[in-house]
Amino acid sequence: MQSSRGWFSFMDDSVTETLSQALQGTGEQPDREPDTEILFGNLRGSVVGLRYYTGVVNKREMVSLVRQPQNPHDRNAVMVANVYGSQVGHIKRELAASLANIMDNNLARIDGVVPFGATNVFTMPVVLSFWGTEENRHAVVQQLSSHGFKLQTGSSGTNTHAHCANAASCVGICLTLCLKNAFDSLFEDLMEDKNGEREAAVCTPLLPHQKQALSWMCVCENSVALPPFWEDKGGLFYNTLTYSSVRERPQRVRGGILADDMGLVRLWRLCEWMCDCHVSDQSLRGPVGFLQCSNLRQTDCIPRLRVCENSPGNMPAFLCLCTCVCVGKRAGSEVGAAIAAPSPSPDDTAATTTLIICPLSVLSNWLDQLEQHVRPDVRLNVYLYYGPERNRDPRFLSTQHVVLTTYNVMTADYSGSGGPLHSVTWLRVVLDEGHVIRNPNAQQSKAVLDLNAHRRWILSGTPIQNSLKDLWMLVAFLRLKPFDVREWWNRVIQRPVTVGDKTGLGNLQALVRCITLRRTKTSRVGGRPLVSLPKRSFNIEEVELTTREREEYELARTEGRATISRYVEEGSVLRNYADVLAILVRLRQFCCHPDLLGSTLSQTGVVTATPAELRERLIERLRLVLGSGSDEECPVCLSSVRLAVITHCAHVYCRPCIAEVLRTEQPARCPLCRGPIKASELVEFPQEVEEEAGGYPSENWRSSSKVDALMSSLLRLRCEDSSIKSLVVSQFTRFLSLLEVPLREEGFRFVRLDGTMSQRRRAQVIQEFQSHSPGSPLVMLLSLKAGGVGLNLTAASHVFLMDPAWNPAVEDQCVDRCHRLGQTRDVVITKFIVKDSVEENMVKIQRQKQDLVEKAFGTNPSKRKTSRIEEIQALMEL
DNA sequence: ACCGCCGGGTGCC
């Protein structure tokens, strides 16, 4: 099942996990959300029975505890295993009785570290750390103390988990993680760290980033370097994070993640190079692939979506890599693999087939690319493993150079165990749009992990979509020891990072850096920009309201001003913050279209009786503000609110941001109004809520100045050049609905993309919009929040920003959907701003915003508070 | 295990 999109799926998962735990009882290992766990304390125990087992540990090595309820000697038995899962011993009986209770009831997750005495013969010490949710803390402490054990709290000397040293570092980390481009923040200053280009492999005009990607992939497939965090210690290999060691050399993953956030590469260039160039690598000589695909044309079952001119993602680079290897087999002769394997390891020679798995939506894309660009004088056997008639014979499949299939087909074949694709040992498995396997519980993820391959690649523009958790599946697929086991990933990477540990973040950076190639349009190679993009220009178009609109607007404004200035005088702006936001949203909506405001938003300033009623009203008001689509700002991270939660005092924050406050402040206070806040009183606000479906019948419809301004721009554009496509962006989903009417009337073909749409529908819409065929949509109505990272809308070269956002970064991000690699035209951005309105003031504030973000780092919260009030006053011209 | 614990042998100084 496709998990829901965006940050919201983070919550879905945790809910599902809790549920499944409850249903399973003592089934699989509990898989709680490590992000929300806190450290209860540490306890010194001992591991006994060492002489009966072979598992060894090093000083400071991490160990894991495994329950053995079936142990004949003691049903409370708790086994101790090292990083590789070999048994080291057992927890001493008395302590085990207590631990068994905690573990069986999922009260805490228990980590072990052997601080010293690793070479002992009979017993060794172990420091146990107890992690769990706040509500279980008491039960754990109670359980332990009833057996006479006392948890050590605070940072005692033996605690190996670094703690958040101070609130400041926590806020720093929170900020880092709250940034939408969390993934890119992992790459700070690392962009140029890659192996550069491999000049030897290049002799035709290959674009710099193509050279870079290809040579990087070659290095990854052939490198004999140790995986990250391993050291050669005179014959023994030593892991610097877990302190474990092994005798045999840990194998680095042959492969990695190609995470370019741009429509990369012109395929023909690569193929040109593959065909014509002669490189120092002897093995690469010779022609490259003629597409020998017996069944490609008989696959009517595949929806052949129109292929965009610009191949998405890294498909072409991969095609190149894959075919390079295939091509080693020249007409008849069995030359070993080519560029990708100058010195093939023995087991590699057996397997020669590359399996490419992709979503159905891009399958036809791969096919077309292969068909169009592989040279006709070389045989390249490509088999499309799809459709009811597919050849399921593993021996046949292994004779192909490339086998192409979809996640669904592979998963259906697998159904829990095996299947033809699992009977082949592949030279290489490539996961296109690899982020689709981010949910480890999904069948397709399990199936993918079970494939046999020598080399593994992931293509994904957005490897991290929601949280660090997304990365685990990818790391597991790449078999990056020991992180392919969830426990070690959680302990060594995920939890330290979320707890705010600087070294944890450093480790994550190091890890990601060595398995990922990440380039964005601003990346540089050898000091030069990787790609040069068409120009982009930015215009603000002032919109004058009609006299009637102006009258109505002034009425609302005066009313709003009166309310807010009363709050200012009373000093209660922050207490009535939701009300203030509602007034602002109302005015902002008015600037777009008078019919935009929901009826419930229009009444303000009603004096309510009890404080409880007042609170309810404020929270309700905030829900309406968020429900309108308005991109509100989180006062903690100063970015757009993600995973919105509303406090008791009616302020809105990102869930992770407020969780951080709750964890670090005792007692916790609302960063805005300093009122007490409790985790239990937070109100979740679902990310994308369907507003009451606003069908706007043409007869009741009226225009507005801003709508007119947009329409005249669009009509003029269509007149000048009917091939120009436009993005029309608004925060307010209702506004998008309103805009449909005049678009339809003027005969514009358009599509709509907003947050409520299913992943499948989105893909369809994007595909449709990106198409260049005559009659394809000229306009896309895009909700600001749906225009997140990863979207490729290069078909558009004009962007109309219908309403200003608080956060200019969000607008930039939206514009970047079309101003990215693959864009052939100059991009023109038009922002409509109503003259003499709250919008104008928002733009002014936007300009100061970047400055404010910088200042907010490290300044005290009260400063933020005052700047917030000043901001509101500026908006209302008070 | 250079321990702890068990249980049998032993028994004033």
Add this chain to the structure above:
DNA sequence: ACCGCCGGGTGCC
């Protein structure tokens, strides 16, 4: 001595 003390056997869960 229904003790203390000694010294041998013994050893995860």
